[in-house]
């Protein structure tokens with residue numbers, strides 16, 4: 001048997017056919033996401049799945065489950081998606097839409113941050129661990145929490161909003177959730193993107209633009225990391241501040257959940273050589289028991305969402 005995993009994101013939909021026994025990706029592709037149009041996206045997904053299966057001489061009869069990872073809040077039964085602003089989806093029964101297209105195949109839906117954690121649990125850095133938290137550092141700060149070998153989704157079953165934990169009681173920057181002091185305002189990759197762009201606008205310092213390959217729109221968190229690793233003082237300060245806030249978030253997670261491992265994912269982990277040793281040191285300095293928790297970079301990058309989505313029904 002195989003499984004099909006789908007990771008729906010605001011810019012693209014990643015789809016993969018995965019070996020049931022070991023999580024090996026047999027074939028995969030990314031197709032464009034069409035904002036707000038569930039029918040057209042479903043139809044494109046169906047065409048892609050047919051193509052990927054036939055490339056492996058398979059049909060839908062060989063598929064154990066189609067697993068879907070989505071950003072946004074799911075209802076208690078994991079059928080209806082709410083407030084997925086990036087997708088233009090609100091109050092859509094996404095499970096029913098898929099069941100209409102694939103009437104004879106099991107459909108399973110999971111939050112995308114949870115999907116990435118499930119992928120690491122079965123095949124990556126959480127393998128053999130019973131409790132772990134995966135932080136996805138991107139536009140926001142997402143988290144998938146696994147406690148005692150179970151995905152922990154809270155009393156309403158719609159996931160844990162670690163990105164909106166309050167880490168700055170005096171914070172005066174408004175978060176996308178409407179609140180102040182949220183972790184993701186200070187710890188997302190986007191926060192570094194914005195600060196770096198602002199620094200360039202204020203100083204016009206040529207080294208910033210050069211490091212970003214000469215393009216203003218390419219000035220981002222990676223530019224900050226690259227410049228900090230070259231000891232460019234304003235970037236060192238900026239990244240140090242980011243590390244301080246991220247370490248506070250991680251320390252809180254360790255105190256609340258007592259996981260064995262904290263995993264870090266998202267594009268920014270490409271700069272791990274610069275920030276990870278500093279982050280680990282900062283976290284340890286704030287913990288009561290210093291060597292209790294491991295902080296590791298996620299093994300699966302862009303494929304984690306669709307692989308984890310395909311295995312979510314086993315959790």
Ligand SMILES: [Zn+2]
Nearest residue numbers: 164175177182
């Ligand atoms: Zn918030």
